[in-house]
Amino acid sequence: MTLLTYQVFKTVSEMGSFHKAASVLGLTPSAISHAISSMENELGFSVLTRNKAGVTLTNYGEHILPYVNAVLNSDESLKQVVAEFKGLKQGTVKIGCFSSACTSWMPDIINSFTEIYPAIRIEVFQGTYDDVIYWIKNGVVDFGFLSQSSSGDLNFEPIYRDPLLCITPANFEKEEGTEMTAEEMSKSQFVVQRESTDADIANYMKSVNLDPQSNYHVVDDLSTIAMVAHGFGICIMPELVMHDITYEVKRYPIADAERMIGLSCLNPQFMAPAVRTLYQHIKENYSNL
Structure with missing residues (x-):
């Protein structure tokens, strides 16, 4: 199998369509179909299930x-190493991040980095903690932003201490x-998010035996805050999330409640040159963001 075959397979799996993959790769749908069929014949089993949708x-x-x-x-790493030998800085870096890191930090990180290294392209993948972990472990992204409590067995480099x-x-x-206590919060209805979205908040609640009562289970930060602003309950939210919030709400600090945000990867010792360059750029310029 060729690298093009692998790229076709990856792109089809991401796009969910031969036609969309063909458009992305600049090939015909028949060429895409032929590449997948040849791959399956060589492997001896099917890798894709085809249907009308x-x-x-598989x-x-x-x-x-x-x-x-x-x-x-x-x-990609080999290409970047060869470019580095030639005195060039080029390549593609794929970084995963959760919502508040994406909106608060990535625009400035991309702008400051590309100003220095215009030939290095950055791809951003936004998702939940669980998404970022999956992407790192399966090679979809090179590294990503995670909280320390969610990083598990991945390498973790602390960057920012974020109060809850x-x-x-x-x-x-x-x-x-002025500080809100767990006892006070236990008397109120909550608006809560899925655990994969706010694992640090769920961990804090468990640590203080806070079992929130809620009829509202949402996914994103803005929806949670909107529900609170309209009087449907209270919530716990990282300070970083609240930077650009315009809803009229009150914000109370919570004693000994925070999340540590940092960079996670499989192994920082085995990074492609462009990946290592962006990783170091963030570490050196955006610690204590």
């Missing part, structure tokens, strides 16, 4: 995709003091 990975296809990604990433805040409707009347 498009194509999906169980075999899901298992070999990480290895295909590894081959393509190795080819209690967010309440604007008309909320606090009993006393």
Whole structure:
């Protein structure tokens, strides 16, 4: 099998369509179909399931995709090493990040980095903590932003300490003091998010035995805050999320509640030159963001 075959397989799996993959790669749909058929004949099993809605990975296809990604990433690394030998800085870096890191930091990181290294292209993949972990482990991205509590067995480089805040409707009347306690929060209805979205908040709640009662289970930060602003309950939110929020809400600090944000990867010792350059750029210029 050729590198083009691997690229075709990866692109089809991402696009879910032969026609879309053909458009991305500049090939004809028949060429895409032929490449996949040849791949399946050589492997001896099907890697894609074809139906009217498009194509999906078979169980075999899901298992070999990480290895295909590894081959393509190795080819990219080789190209970057050769370019580095020639005194050039070029290549593609794929970085995964969760919502608040993407909106608060990535625009400035991309602008400051490309100003120095215009030949290095950055691809951004936004998702939940679980998405970023999956992308790192399966070679979809080179490294990503995660919280320390969610990084698991991945290498973790601390970057930013992010306090957790209690967010309440604007008309909320606090009993006393400026800090919100777990006991006070336990008396209120909550708006909560999926655990993969706010694992750090879920961990904090478990640590203080806070079992929130809620009728509202949402996914994104803005929806959560909107529900709070309209009086449907309170929530706990990282301070970083609240930087550009315009909803009228109150924000209360919580004692000893924070998340540590950093960079995660499989192994920082084995990075392609362009990947290592961006990784170091973030470490050196954006610590304590």
